[in-house]
Amino acid sequence: MIKHFLKDFKERFIEGVLFLSSTTTSILVVLIVVYLFKEGVGIFNRTPVAEGSELLVSAANKVNKLTADEVRKIFEQEFTKWNQVGGSDAEIELFRLDDITNYYTDEQLGENFENMPHCIDTILMQHPNMIAFVSKQYVLPNGRACKVSIDKIAVKQVMLGNRWYPTASPVVELGIWPLLLGTIWVSIGAILLALPFGLAAAIYMAEIADSRIRKILKPLIELLAGIPSVVYGFFGLVVMVPIIQQTFNLDVGQSALAGSIILGIMALPTIITISEDAIRNTPRAMREASLALGANHWQTIVRVVLPYSVSGITAAVILGIGRAIGETMAVLMVTGNAAVVPTSFLQPVRTIPATIAAELGEAPFGGIHFQALFFLGCMLFLLTFIINVIVEMLAPKKLKR
């Protein structure tokens, strides 16, 4: 009786442990979403003024609300008069912290700049048309100067803005459009290069090669998938980049093309394996019907097998794009990382993963830049999530990975 009970208990206990293990992946996905989005969406709760800084105007100035774009134009001296931003007719005077020496001597500022807040406040008092960009610590509490209020970062600014300057001052610019476009360009380029080769190899391995050759090819394709991305990146850097530079006579060989070629090679195993499975899934009866009608093997492949497996092949292509979008190290090493909207494959581009990898180390913890990089992570997560859902819908049951 007790023995029986113990055995039963053990069974239950083990089943419980197994059950808990199986929920791990779901818990992890939820945790990842929570931690990623909590930090990433945080940027929409902040103003784009550079970390730890403040914009001040004189209390006499009737303009005390500006958009990020206006602030940028003012400090780049594109706007020189207050009436361009809805104020009076006066000239705009700029003040950055370095300018303080034009107004006060070191002694007046004090040994540890303890008089700085007061001095800045006085300067603003005396110059009604001045806008000052200063560190928060130098803002006099209850001072006479007026803080410029700036709208929070808007979704539209981030998604469609085409300037990515996350450390600019006085206002940061977080347009992810060039990064998004760079990622998509490089990935699409990679698939266009990889598809003919990958599909050919898949057809060859599924239809033509005898099992002896297949047994050699299969592990080699697996090995191609096993080579670390950083090795591909290194290879691209020392081989592809110089070749591209010489062939097209460029200043730098690091370009979208280099990224596409390397990513194309890396996407091959995904495309080959999944398309091969899809091609193999064609029912024997269909093949035989085609052959019985007098079609030869090639005609059967083109007119029967490929049309039948087209959804599987599409899944392979989309999954390949997904892999390419998320690839970090290889792209970081060969694309040159210029955050501009790409216009040609021979230009340097910068992708989302490469941006995160390159900049996160320098972004102060919890700051705007840090959160912006997490937002990029969110975008990456969403992109790959959408791709997964599409693949899930496309692929027939047996193809599910």
Place this chain on the structure above:
Amino acid sequence: MDFQTRKNMKEKMAFGALRLFSFSIIAILFFILGYIVINGISVVSFDFLTKMPEDGMTKGGILPAIIGTLCLMVVSLAIAFPIGVFSGIYLNEYIKDGWFKRFINLMTNNLSGIPSIVFGLFGMQFFVNQLGWGDSIIAGSFTLAILVLPVIIRTTEESLKAVSNTFREAASGLGASKWQTTYSVVLPIGMPNILTGLILSMSRVSGETAPILFTVAAYFLPQLPHSIFDQVMALPYHLYVVATSGNNITESRPIAFGTALVLIFIVLVLNLLANWLRKVLGSKVKMN
């Protein structure tokens, strides 16, 4: 030329083209491997493998990076392997069809589709900051474990799926309970494939860079780790550093080739081992 010969000519040409395309892929593979082997082989020596890096990483060896990568491989798989295998067993042997199964499958697929840099972000936020482990082997290993977990679950599931139902029926016919059947009959038969999955995951862990960038990898740290809460250097990150941002890129190029060769060697050995295991152990089970 009549219709029939034209048709066959076309076929011959098409097949020729397919063959050419397929073998050009293999040629690319051998070119990459060959290029790195030829340039790296003269660098790799006993000293290279057992010495600390010197002179701003332009001289000396890569010992700390090798040890670091081995630590990461061992710890991350010690975490991911049991969870992955348990979860694979549950998904194939215990779970009933229904919404729960579909949900878990969807989540596992999603996890395997997440780019590795996102794991890096999560690992940094959760293990390094939230749990306060700092940049350490343990934080990096957990991050890498998440990355390979879906792979292990999938291979376990596939391996167990391949075990014929007659075994299960025979065992339960003899009065074995569910777990007894699974543990002493199903698992041993599926084991070779599960181990193959384990080895391929190790190979994957050894080469991943993005997840360890912000969770463990040290730029330059010429000492060996004392505990799992230490930072370490790792081979893939070291390769990235000496290839792109070292103090003197041209002078450290040989080091980069040597590191790449060691990395490729590890991947190659693990892949061969996996293939061998699949063949040898697989055939043994069938014979018994």
